[in-house]
Amino acid sequence: MVGPHLVGFKTVTSAGRAVRGRSQQERDRAGGWGKVETGRSQPQPRLSPFSRAAGWDPPALMPPTSSGCGPSTPSLSLMPRTLDGQITMEKTPSYFVTREAPRRIHGMSPATKLIVVVRNPVTRAISDYAQMLSKTPGLPSFGTLAFRRGLGPVDTAWSAVRIGLYAQHLDNWLRYFPLSRFLFVSGERLVSDPAGELGHVQDFLGLKRVVTDKHFYFNATKGFPCLKKAQGSGHPRCLGKSKGRPHPRVPEAMVQRLRAFYRPFNRKFYQMTGQDFGWD
Numbered sequence: 433m434v435g436p437h438l439v440g441f442k443t444v445t446s447a448g449r450a451v452r453g454r455s456q457q458e459r460d461r462a463g464g465w466g467k468v469e470t471g472r473s474q475p476q477p478r479l480s481p482f483s484r485a486a487g488w489d490p491p492a493l494m495p496p497t498s499s500g501c502g503p504s505t506p507s508l509s510l511m512p513r514t515l516d517g518q519i520t521m522e523k524t525p526s527y528f529v530t531r532e533a534p535r536r537i538h539g540m541s542p543a544t545k546l547i548v549v550v551r552n553p554v555t556r557a558i559s560d561y562a563q564m565l566s567k568t569p570g571l572p573s574f575g576t577l578a579f580r581r582g583l584g585p586v587d588t589a590w591s592a593v594r595i596g597l598y599a600q601h602l603d604n605w606l607r608y609f610p611l612s613r614f615l616f617v618s619g620e621r622l623v624s625d626p627a628g629e630l631g632h633v634q635d636f637l638g639l640k641r642v643v644t645d646k647h648f649y650f651n652a653t654k655g656f657p658c659l660k661k662a663q664g665s666g667h668p669r670c671l672g673k674s675k676g677r678p679h680p681r682v683p684e685a686m687v688q689r690l691r692a693f694y695r696p697f698n699r700k701f702y703q704m705t706g707q708d709f710g711w712d
Protein backbone atom coordinates (compact mmCIF):
# COMPACT_ATOMS: atom_id res chain seq x y z
CA MET A 433 0.00 0.00 0.00
CA VAL A 434 1.55 3.25 -1.04
CA GLY A 435 -0.28 5.53 1.29
CA PRO A 436 -0.99 5.16 4.95
CA HIS A 437 -4.24 7.04 5.31
CA LEU A 438 -7.52 7.28 3.59
CA VAL A 439 -10.06 10.03 3.72
CA GLY A 440 -13.42 9.52 2.05
CA PHE A 441 -16.13 11.95 1.26
CA LYS A 442 -19.86 11.74 0.78
CA THR A 443 -22.30 12.10 -2.13
CA VAL A 444 -20.49 14.77 -1.59
CA THR A 445 -22.19 12.32 -1.14
CA SER A 446 -18.94 13.29 1.81
CA ALA A 447 -15.18 13.53 3.33
CA GLY A 448 -13.07 11.07 5.33
CA ARG A 449 -11.17 9.31 8.41
CA ALA A 450 -7.46 8.67 8.89
CA VAL A 451 -5.34 5.91 10.36
CA ARG A 452 -3.52 5.44 13.57
CA GLY A 453 -1.18 2.66 14.53
CA ARG A 454 1.14 2.44 17.49
CA SER A 455 4.12 3.93 15.69
CA GLN A 456 4.63 6.10 12.64
CA GLN A 457 6.06 3.05 10.86
CA GLU A 458 2.99 1.07 11.73
CA ARG A 459 0.73 3.89 10.61
CA ASP A 460 2.60 4.14 7.35
CA ARG A 461 1.99 0.50 6.60
CA ALA A 462 -1.70 0.87 7.19
CA GLY A 463 -4.11 2.65 4.94
CA GLY A 464 -6.76 5.11 5.90
CA TRP A 465 -9.55 6.62 3.98
CA GLY A 466 -12.35 9.07 4.14
CA LYS A 467 -15.09 9.90 1.67
CA VAL A 468 -15.69 13.32 -0.18
CA GLU A 469 -19.21 12.93 -1.23
CA THR A 470 -21.11 15.94 -1.72
CA GLY A 471 -23.99 13.79 -0.82
CA ARG A 472 -23.86 11.05 1.80
CA SER A 473 -22.01 7.61 2.30
CA GLN A 474 -22.10 3.84 2.22
CA PRO A 475 -20.81 1.25 4.68
CA GLN A 476 -19.83 -1.45 2.17
CA PRO A 477 -16.03 -1.15 2.57
CA ARG A 478 -16.44 -2.48 6.10
CA LEU A 479 -17.27 -5.77 4.48
CA SER A 480 -13.60 -6.15 3.88
CA PRO A 481 -11.64 -7.72 6.75
CA PHE A 482 -8.81 -5.35 5.85
CA SER A 483 -10.62 -2.16 6.73
CA ARG A 484 -11.90 -0.58 9.91
CA ALA A 485 -13.99 2.52 10.29
CA ALA A 486 -13.68 4.90 13.17
CA GLY A 487 -16.85 6.44 14.49
CA TRP A 488 -16.37 10.10 15.20
CA ASP A 489 -17.50 13.44 14.00
CA PRO A 490 -15.46 15.88 11.95
CA PRO A 491 -14.40 17.96 14.96
CA ALA A 492 -12.58 14.91 16.30
CA LEU A 493 -10.15 14.90 13.42
CA MET A 494 -10.05 18.64 12.99
CA PRO A 495 -11.18 20.04 16.34
CA PRO A 496 -11.91 23.74 16.46
CA THR A 497 -9.86 25.85 18.86
CA SER A 498 -11.39 28.38 21.23
CA SER A 499 -10.63 31.07 18.67
CA GLY A 500 -12.86 29.23 16.24
CA CYS A 501 -9.92 28.16 14.04
CA GLY A 502 -8.77 24.55 14.11
CA PRO A 503 -5.19 23.52 14.73
CA SER A 504 -2.98 23.53 11.67
CA THR A 505 -2.67 19.73 11.76
CA PRO A 506 -5.44 17.27 12.61
CA SER A 507 -4.43 14.93 15.40
CA LEU A 508 -3.50 11.36 14.50
CA SER A 509 -3.64 10.59 18.20
CA LEU A 510 -7.43 10.77 17.87
CA MET A 511 -7.43 7.91 15.41
CA PRO A 512 -8.33 4.38 16.49
CA ARG A 513 -5.55 1.83 16.66
CA THR A 514 -5.09 -0.14 13.49
CA LEU A 515 -3.60 -3.61 13.21
CA ASP A 516 -0.78 -4.27 10.82
CA GLY A 517 -2.19 -4.49 7.30
CA GLN A 518 -5.57 -3.00 8.23
CA ILE A 519 -6.98 0.22 6.90
CA THR A 520 -8.84 2.67 9.03
CA MET A 521 -11.20 4.94 7.23
CA GLU A 522 -12.61 8.31 8.10
CA LYS A 523 -15.68 9.66 6.36
CA THR A 524 -16.76 13.23 6.77
CA PRO A 525 -18.67 14.58 3.77
CA SER A 526 -18.12 18.20 4.70
CA TYR A 527 -14.34 17.96 4.39
CA PHE A 528 -14.67 18.04 0.62
CA VAL A 529 -16.12 21.52 0.74
CA THR A 530 -14.16 22.82 3.75
CA ARG A 531 -11.53 25.27 2.61
CA GLU A 532 -9.03 24.38 5.34
CA ALA A 533 -9.42 20.60 5.09
CA PRO A 534 -6.92 19.82 2.28
CA ARG A 535 -4.06 21.72 3.90
CA ARG A 536 -4.74 20.25 7.31
CA ILE A 537 -5.18 16.66 6.13
CA HIS A 538 -2.06 17.01 4.00
CA GLY A 539 -0.26 18.27 7.11
CA MET A 540 -1.40 15.16 8.97
CA SER A 541 -0.33 12.77 6.22
CA PRO A 542 0.47 13.66 2.60
CA ALA A 543 0.07 9.96 1.74
CA THR A 544 -3.64 9.98 2.62
CA LYS A 545 -5.86 8.40 0.00
CA LEU A 546 -9.09 10.17 -0.78
CA ILE A 547 -12.33 8.68 -2.02
CA VAL A 548 -14.99 10.99 -3.39
CA VAL A 549 -18.49 9.70 -4.11
CA VAL A 550 -20.25 12.06 -6.47
CA ARG A 551 -23.74 12.06 -7.94
CA ASN A 552 -25.59 14.37 -10.28
CA PRO A 553 -25.42 17.72 -8.45
CA VAL A 554 -29.08 18.47 -9.23
CA THR A 555 -30.27 15.22 -7.64
CA ARG A 556 -27.78 15.82 -4.87
CA ALA A 557 -29.27 19.23 -4.09
CA ILE A 558 -32.80 17.80 -4.00
CA SER A 559 -31.60 14.94 -1.80
CA ASP A 560 -29.96 17.44 0.54
CA TYR A 561 -33.19 19.42 0.67
CA ALA A 562 -35.16 16.23 1.45
CA GLN A 563 -32.81 15.64 4.37
CA MET A 564 -33.21 19.25 5.60
CA LEU A 565 -36.97 18.97 5.30
CA SER A 566 -37.02 15.80 7.39
CA LYS A 567 -35.21 17.70 10.16
CA THR A 568 -37.01 21.03 9.71
CA PRO A 569 -40.56 20.58 8.46
CA GLY A 570 -42.00 23.86 7.21
CA LEU A 571 -38.82 24.89 5.44
CA PRO A 572 -39.37 27.25 2.46
CA SER A 573 -39.83 25.43 -0.85
CA PHE A 574 -36.85 24.07 -2.79
CA GLY A 575 -37.32 26.74 -5.46
CA THR A 576 -37.33 29.56 -2.90
CA LEU A 577 -33.98 28.39 -1.56
CA ALA A 578 -32.33 27.43 -4.85
CA PHE A 579 -33.13 30.63 -6.77
CA ARG A 580 -32.81 34.24 -5.74
CA ARG A 581 -35.73 36.64 -6.13
CA GLY A 582 -38.39 34.18 -7.16
CA LEU A 583 -37.00 32.40 -10.21
CA GLY A 584 -33.94 34.69 -10.46
CA PRO A 585 -30.31 33.52 -10.57
CA VAL A 586 -29.30 30.25 -8.93
CA ASP A 587 -28.34 30.94 -5.34
CA THR A 588 -24.80 29.56 -5.01
CA ALA A 589 -24.72 30.73 -1.39
CA TRP A 590 -27.19 27.96 -0.48
CA SER A 591 -25.15 24.97 0.70
CA ALA A 592 -27.28 22.43 -1.21
CA VAL A 593 -26.35 24.24 -4.45
CA ARG A 594 -22.77 25.18 -3.56
CA ILE A 595 -21.70 21.66 -2.61
CA GLY A 596 -22.48 20.47 -6.14
CA LEU A 597 -19.80 22.73 -7.65
CA TYR A 598 -17.43 19.78 -7.58
CA ALA A 599 -14.80 21.30 -9.89
CA GLN A 600 -14.30 24.25 -7.56
CA HIS A 601 -13.92 22.10 -4.48
CA LEU A 602 -11.59 19.69 -6.23
CA ASP A 603 -9.42 22.61 -7.33
CA ASN A 604 -8.82 23.40 -3.69
CA TRP A 605 -7.75 19.81 -2.96
CA LEU A 606 -5.46 19.57 -6.00
CA ARG A 607 -3.31 22.32 -4.53
CA TYR A 608 -2.23 19.77 -1.91
CA PHE A 609 -2.87 16.27 -3.29
CA PRO A 610 -2.12 14.90 -6.79
CA LEU A 611 -5.00 13.40 -8.75
CA SER A 612 -3.49 9.93 -8.23
CA ARG A 613 -4.42 10.15 -4.54
CA PHE A 614 -8.12 10.32 -5.42
CA LEU A 615 -10.70 7.78 -6.38
CA PHE A 616 -13.95 9.20 -7.74
CA VAL A 617 -16.89 6.87 -7.26
CA SER A 618 -20.09 7.36 -9.22
CA GLY A 619 -23.04 7.64 -6.83
CA GLU A 620 -25.32 6.47 -9.64
CA ARG A 621 -23.27 3.33 -10.34
CA LEU A 622 -23.01 2.64 -6.62
CA VAL A 623 -26.76 1.99 -6.83
CA SER A 624 -26.90 0.23 -10.23
CA ASP A 625 -23.70 -1.81 -9.77
CA PRO A 626 -22.48 -1.67 -6.16
CA ALA A 627 -20.07 -4.58 -6.58
CA GLY A 628 -18.47 -2.96 -9.64
CA GLU A 629 -17.87 0.32 -7.82
CA LEU A 630 -16.65 -1.49 -4.72
CA GLY A 631 -14.25 -3.38 -6.99
CA HIS A 632 -12.64 -0.05 -7.94
CA VAL A 633 -12.47 0.94 -4.27
CA GLN A 634 -10.73 -2.30 -3.30
CA ASP A 635 -8.24 -1.95 -6.17
CA PHE A 636 -7.54 1.67 -5.25
CA LEU A 637 -6.80 0.63 -1.67
CA GLY A 638 -4.64 -2.26 -2.77
CA LEU A 639 -7.03 -4.74 -1.15
CA LYS A 640 -7.85 -8.20 -2.34
CA ARG A 641 -11.24 -8.17 -4.08
CA VAL A 642 -13.27 -9.94 -1.41
CA VAL A 643 -16.46 -7.88 -1.84
CA THR A 644 -18.23 -9.04 -4.98
CA ASP A 645 -21.64 -9.43 -6.58
CA LYS A 646 -22.47 -12.28 -4.26
CA HIS A 647 -22.59 -9.90 -1.28
CA PHE A 648 -25.51 -7.86 -2.66
CA TYR A 649 -29.14 -8.35 -3.62
CA PHE A 650 -31.67 -5.86 -4.90
CA ASN A 651 -34.33 -5.13 -2.28
CA ALA A 652 -37.51 -4.26 -4.19
CA THR A 653 -39.19 -2.68 -1.15
CA LYS A 654 -36.27 -0.38 -0.47
CA GLY A 655 -35.58 0.09 -4.17
CA PHE A 656 -31.84 -0.19 -3.55
CA PRO A 657 -29.15 -2.83 -3.26
CA CYS A 658 -28.70 -4.25 0.22
CA LEU A 659 -26.22 -6.62 1.83
CA LYS A 660 -27.14 -10.30 1.89
CA LYS A 661 -25.37 -10.70 5.21
CA ALA A 662 -24.41 -7.82 7.46
CA GLN A 663 -21.08 -8.08 9.21
CA GLY A 664 -21.48 -9.70 12.59
CA SER A 665 -25.14 -10.72 12.31
CA GLY A 666 -25.36 -12.88 9.21
CA HIS A 667 -28.75 -11.26 8.41
CA PRO A 668 -29.57 -9.14 5.36
CA ARG A 669 -29.08 -5.43 5.87
CA CYS A 670 -30.11 -2.34 3.95
CA LEU A 671 -28.90 1.18 4.63
CA GLY A 672 -31.01 3.14 7.13
CA LYS A 673 -34.27 5.01 6.60
CA SER A 674 -32.45 8.26 5.91
CA LYS A 675 -30.79 6.73 2.82
CA GLY A 676 -32.92 6.37 -0.25
CA ARG A 677 -35.95 8.28 0.95
CA PRO A 678 -38.46 9.79 -1.49
CA HIS A 679 -37.55 13.19 -2.88
CA PRO A 680 -39.99 16.12 -2.89
CA ARG A 681 -41.37 16.97 -6.33
CA VAL A 682 -39.48 19.83 -7.94
CA PRO A 683 -41.01 21.47 -11.05
CA GLU A 684 -39.32 20.30 -14.25
CA ALA A 685 -38.51 23.90 -15.28
CA MET A 686 -36.45 24.34 -12.11
CA VAL A 687 -34.67 21.05 -12.66
CA GLN A 688 -33.81 22.12 -16.22
CA ARG A 689 -32.49 25.48 -15.04
CA LEU A 690 -30.30 23.82 -12.46
CA ARG A 691 -29.05 21.30 -15.02
CA ALA A 692 -28.05 24.16 -17.31
CA PHE A 693 -26.40 25.96 -14.42
CA TYR A 694 -24.27 22.96 -13.44
CA ARG A 695 -23.35 21.91 -17.00
CA PRO A 696 -20.12 23.95 -17.32
CA PHE A 697 -19.01 22.97 -13.82
CA ASN A 698 -19.71 19.31 -14.54
CA ARG A 699 -17.73 19.48 -17.80
CA LYS A 700 -14.80 21.04 -15.95
CA PHE A 701 -15.03 18.28 -13.33
CA TYR A 702 -15.00 15.57 -16.05
CA GLN A 703 -11.90 17.21 -17.53
CA MET A 704 -10.14 17.44 -14.19
CA THR A 705 -10.86 13.83 -13.21
CA GLY A 706 -10.66 12.30 -16.69
CA GLN A 707 -14.06 10.67 -16.03
CA ASP A 708 -17.42 11.39 -17.63
CA PHE A 709 -20.13 10.81 -15.03
CA GLY A 710 -22.90 11.18 -17.60
CA TRP A 711 -24.93 13.83 -15.82
CA ASP A 712 -25.41 16.04 -18.89
Ligand SMILES: Nc1ncnc2c1ncn2[C@@H]1O[C@H](COP(=O)(O)OS(=O)(=O)O)[C@@H](OP(=O)(O)O)[C@H]1O
Pocket residue numbers: 442443444445446469470471472473474525558559560562619622623656657658670671674675676677
Ligand atom coordinates in the same frame (compact mmCIF):
# COMPACT_ATOMS: atom_id res chain seq x y z
N1 LIG B 1 -27.66 0.76 -1.31
C1 LIG B 1 -28.19 1.95 -1.06
N2 LIG B 1 -29.25 2.10 -0.23
C2 LIG B 1 -29.77 3.32 0.01
N3 LIG B 1 -29.29 4.46 -0.50
C3 LIG B 1 -28.24 4.36 -1.35
C4 LIG B 1 -27.65 3.12 -1.65
N4 LIG B 1 -26.61 3.34 -2.50
C5 LIG B 1 -26.58 4.65 -2.71
N5 LIG B 1 -27.56 5.27 -2.03
C6 LIG B 1 -27.78 6.68 -2.07
O1 LIG B 1 -27.13 7.24 -0.93
C7 LIG B 1 -27.78 8.45 -0.66
C8 LIG B 1 -27.60 8.82 0.77
O2 LIG B 1 -26.28 8.92 1.00
P1 LIG B 1 -25.68 10.18 1.72
O3 LIG B 1 -24.84 10.88 0.78
O4 LIG B 1 -26.79 10.90 2.38
O5 LIG B 1 -24.77 9.52 2.82
S1 LIG B 1 -23.98 10.27 3.97
O6 LIG B 1 -24.97 10.65 4.94
O7 LIG B 1 -23.37 11.41 3.37
O8 LIG B 1 -23.06 9.35 4.45
C9 LIG B 1 -29.24 8.23 -0.94
O9 LIG B 1 -29.74 9.43 -1.44
P2 LIG B 1 -31.30 9.71 -1.40
O10 LIG B 1 -31.91 8.73 -2.37
O11 LIG B 1 -31.43 11.11 -1.83
O12 LIG B 1 -31.75 9.49 0.01
C10 LIG B 1 -29.25 7.10 -1.97
O13 LIG B 1 -29.68 7.49 -3.25
